[in-house]
Amino acid sequence: MNNKQKYKYASSLLPVEVRRKFKGLQDRLSIQFKDESLLYNAFTHSSYVNEHRRKNFSDNERLEFLGDAVLELGVSRFLFATEPDMSEGELTKLRAAIVCEPSLVKFSNELHFGDFILLGKGEEQTGGRTRPALLADVFEAFIGALFLDQGMEPVTTFLEQVVFPKIGDGAFSHVMDYKSRLQEIVQQTNHGNLNYEIVEEKGPAHAKKFVTVVRLENRELGTGIGRSKKEAEQDAARQAIHVLKGIEAEGEN
Template sequence: MTIRKKGNQQKTGVLPEKVQAQFEILEQELNIPFHNKSLLYQAFTHSSYVNEHRRKLYTDNERLEFLGDAVLELSVSKYLFERYPHMSEGELTKLRASIVCEPSLVIFANELNFGKFVLLGKGEELTGGRERPALLADCFEAFIGALYLDQGLDTVVTFLQRVVYPKVEVGAFSHVMDFKSQLQELVQQSNNGLLHYEIIDEKGPAHNRTFVSRVLLNDKELGVGRGKSKKEAEQQAAQNAMVALNQSLYKEE
């Protein structure tokens, strides 16, 4: 694993062949062969494992976790900035926080079966460390850090496009940006009438369809939105309607 220098000599802890074989399986499952295997091993090495193998010169994943957290936040920020051009800074921050948080990272890690590859000390293993949320979230971030060092930001983005971003696209975090509920509350405050949503267009092949929705208030169109699903299109329409209503209210003042 990580090389440490002592005088003019270099020493490194070498994982057992059986453990290395397990990581080969992980690389195959992810379809991401690492150039520097030590980075991959380190990403899954918990401090409890290092403490039980002090003479092997292993290195835990805490520094990679630090780096991965920053890389993940940058990558998700850029994705959201480009994907949702009409969102305010506050809305983008709120949505990013719901993606780059422990519960979400645990979901990503579990879907990739990261837990079974973590190198743990015996005590941590016996107390259920392999399923501990904080440990799994840290491992996911450490993996992102290792992947960034090994293959660069473009590969990280490709990985996130496969693992993280599709969940945003299908509305897994829509509770954070529920513009339909916000619009409903805004209309109710003014007692302006009833809202109605309708799909007015569908474009593209079945596997890559774009929906167009509009929201009406008492048969008057308030906003139009587009999305990869009907739900996303309706949310976009509601958001655009809120922008229009707020602008009209501002002009009246």
């Protein structure tokens, strides 16, 4: 049974302009669905289905369910590979911050997914296109659709473009108390005193970013960037932990 039969999504009944619009989305994302009905399904809200009962459309709730699990797996694999010093509890906490609704809404908005959601007229008039829960659901449904259409590797490639860079850039550093962890490491090894210094402020007032350097005595260990001073310090501490762990590993060899 192929996906079209399984989902019974009557994609041929969608207006030509809708299908043309989704073609543009695929071009922009550099992703071409083998079964485009999965893509349409991912963006179909239940309100649209209810208003087109005779056209055999289906909503995105099942794809959302699948996408939630696929997203967790993808993020888990990435964190397992890139954060070798984190405990199970810390990994779980960071993953939860990455896959939570506010984060998914940001990813969805950056991709302008809200422009493509197929909504019923009532949902449209009440602001459904910008509703956080709806935007988060669409992001997960898209991942579920991509997984069904092409497997895990294209999903990973997509996450490498949209999600993973934000982890590396310290967007979630505020979730983990890297400063406390760094202090503990320094105290255990008697390396000296830590000092954080803001070395640069850049960007307009409404979108300012801070650049912070953390030093151990006079030695620079890490540079962090954040939307607040605290976030920049956490990011700098995160980098410093990797540096100290690397030195420790070299000493054991």
